[in-house]
Amino acid sequence: MGTGQTMLTMAAMVLLSFLILRVNNLFLQTTTTLNTSKFDVLAFSLAQSMIQEIEANAFDQNTVSAVVTTTSGLSTVLGPESGETYATYNDIDDYNNYTTIDTVPKNSGVIFNIKCKVDYVTSASPDVITATPTWNKRITVYVTSPFMIQNALTNQYYTKVKSTTPIIQDTVKISQVYSYWNFK
Numbered sequence: 001m002g003t004g005q006t007m008l009t010m011a012a013m014v015l016l017s018f019l020i021l022r023v024n025n026l027f028l029q030t031t032t033t034l035n036t037s038k039f040d041v042l043a044f045s046l047a048q049s050m051i052q053e054i055e056a057n058a059f060d061q062n063t064v065s066a067v068v069t070t071t072s073g074l075s076t077v078l079g080p081e082s083g084e085t086y087a088t089y090n091d092i093d094d095y096n097n098y099t100t101i102d103t104v105p106k107n108s109g110v111i112f113n114i115k116c117k118v119d120y121v122t123s124a125s126p127d128v129i130t131a132t133p134t135w136n137k138r139i140t141v142y143v144t145s146p147f148m149i150q151n152a153l154t155n156q157y158y159t160k161v162k163s164t165t166p167i168i169q170d171t172v173k174i175s176q177v178y179s180y181w182n183f184k
Helices: 003-055
Strands: 099-103 111-121 136-151 167-179
Touching: 003 111, 003 136, 003 167
Parallel strands: none
Antiparallel strands: 099 111, 111 136, 136 167
């Protein structure tokens, strides 16, 4: 084998090495994209499940067993009543500032942090929080996970980062407004 053939063989090996590195990089990016999508879907599912759990309760503590006809009959303080625990939550505002940790699938090690916020809002502007009781309550559920992070420099999602790369915690946020109706 001559010098020319040796050079061609070495060039072919270098090209093959670059091709193999590029294919491995594409496989890694595909796996990262699939994992990110999976975590996002799981987070949205957990947030929607929490919304459905909350909406199964009464609008207000004062509407659990009675009918309220004026907003002055509604609770002024949002949150669980004295001595009330998660097992005894019976109205929407009991979930104000409620936090929990969930793993999905069970015992998988994928941890999701769930936080709920409940506020009174006006019907004309459901994005504006009001301190006075109204017939409308907005429930907002936030879901985060240590596995839901993105590179702060490129805004690309990935599951593992270098210690020097700035990261942003990604958060799934779902809001829904619930209203109390009294028909005569």
